[in-house]
Amino acid sequence: MTDAALQIAVVGHTNTGKTSLLRTLTRETGFGVVSARSASTRDVAGVALLCDGAPMLSLFDTPGLEDASGVAEALAALPDATDPVAGIERFLAGDHGQGRWEQEAKVLRQMLRSDAALYVIDAREPVQAKHRDELRLLNACGRPLMPVLNFVASDEADVERWRSQLARMGLHVQSSFDTVVYDAVAEQALFDKLATLLEPHRAGLQRLTQSRTAEREALTLAACRAVAVMLVEVAGLRHEVPLDADPATATEGLRHQVRASEQRCVDAVLALFQFDLQAYHPPELPLTEGRWTLDPLDPEALRAFGIRTGSAAATGGAAGFAVDAALGGMSLGAATALGAGLGAAWSGAQTFGRPWLDRLRGHQVLVADPSTLALLAARQVALLRALLRRGHAAEGPVSTRNAQGWPGIALRDAVLRARHSGSVAEASGTRAPNEADVSAVTARLITVLGDTARESSAHSD
CATH class of the missing domain: 3.40.50.300 (P-loop containing nucleotide triphosphate hydrolases)
Known part of the structure; x- marks a missing residue:
């Protein structure tokens, strides 16, 4: 060394x-x-x-x-x-x-x-x-x-x-x-007090704390940006299907895109914080080895985070009966639960896809339902809050309070604006989230996480 x-x-x-x-x-x-x-x-x-x-x-x-x-x-x-x-x-x-x-x-x-x-x-x-x-x-x-x-x-x-x-x-x-239970303010106090005992080294210790504070801020920014990219990406998804498509078949493509986008986000966030993926498992935070245990379009996942699906869940329940036979003998309860998730996505298509119908000549466009976007935001914010308060010596599961619905009104508005602004833009021949929307959502996430920093200060010396 x-x-x-x-x-x-x-x-x-x-x-x-x-x-x-x-x-x-x-x-x-x-x-x-x-x-x-x-x-x-x-x-x-x-x-x-x-x-x-x-x-x-x-x-x-x-x-x-x-x-x-x-x-x-x-x-x-x-x-x-x-x-x-x-x-x-x-x-x-x-x-x-x-x-x-x-x-x-x-x-x-x-x-x-x-x-x-x-x-x-x-x-x-x-x-x-x-x-x-x-x-x-x-x-x-x-x-x-x-x-x-x-x-x-x-x-x-x-x-x-x-x-x-x-x-x-x-x-x-x-x-x-x-x-x-990590406390950034307590860590800075540790080095400040050490400098009291080692006055000739005070300037060096102050530079060290300033450097670590800057690293912490950069880490938080990078993590928020990873979440923002995912939220804007999912909000901008447009999945085209025939008008007469079966709901189960029609929504599977959208479900796959949502799952993949959220998993990329989780992988990026955990890599930034450098934690052992084995530490994340239910019931405190429904994440196992870096993967959420509940699908983002599963109604149970929505309920776990206090998000109401309203009539969409009822619609999905009906769809569950219809797809039961097509799913190779899946139980009625399982099919109904799946249908509730599908119903949420299908309901979103009816709300947000209708303006596209005339343009697509016999096709409709499915988009992620607002409740799904709320779930994605809520559980990523819960994860970020848990990681920011977790010491690297912790060996038990992450303990966190699940958010109830959207983590903040300003965050909700920024994500929904990204959906309506046609946020997925062309970039070098590939589809990428609009940078202005990503920056706006990132800023809202940092504001939401400010509560975590204030809680940290309350526990320091």
Whole structure:
């Protein structure tokens, strides 16, 4: 790894979330080993945080401390133990208690090599004697030490008690940063507080936070644009069919285009955020391995997001009876459910396709129903909100509140304007969404996601 200007050791008791902290700070779900098993990190591993493409800060993941009391006793028994740093150097030059304290020796060696250290605490645990012993041992290394309270979003966390006890030990500069429930404001506060301990490096740390803020904004913009492209693309779809076409056959082409467009969007968004696709599954968010579990024209998907299909669902129900025999023995209930989805699309065709009928001489044009567009917008916004609040150490399913209907009136109006403006334009011989419409929808999505940023600020220090 390329050396950065600033070296930071990440230390703490076993299973407090040291590796998890690094995963979230580096945006790498695959960094290190995260396990409930004791001492899952056995060796020191380093990673650099970049600023404008150059390494600004090196973070070193260290093994968990398990017997700080034993090491402290060994240090006290050394001759001339009045100089704490010299005592630790002498301890490291020995056999580490015949290998008994090999893990602690790795931590202390990295402490002496570093400019400062982050002491990661599981705020769900009570304050114990082992924590005080560890802090005394680490302080003996003569390096600035900042406690980082992890898992503070948990109902089990006792943050105020920890803050009070740390202050009594002289550790007044503290940070709260949950590695599972991500908070961009808390991350910036972590680096700001670290700069308080490392005044000569303040300017570099400020450049780092500015760079990461810009990266976050660019990520949000790119994700919103991916969703906007999909919404404008689907809003502009025009599927031509004969006037006497069977609804099931006629709408399948439109259904395929809608599915494909939304899947391209999901793939793009997940790739931008660099999350493990296995993390997304029901019931919190109906996405499995990067794919929605419910078709965008399925009435159950619409109901899950509080979107009413009105008479379209009733029309679809009737269509379900008609297509039952043609679907090779599909159950009546399944055919009716399918018909409800088809009915929504068919209803849209009657509403928006009629002006095209005379021009097409015996054909009609199907378009996506407004309720389908509402569903697409609602579940993509739900996904974006969940990803923006998810730390890269999170291993459980995404937890989110489903939107109820359109996420915003301005967003709805921008998408529907794209539909009526003939938004699908010719570009280099291929059909592509109109850039003006994409920009307008992107801007509305960013406004909608502003609520997520404000929620994040409310949870910060």
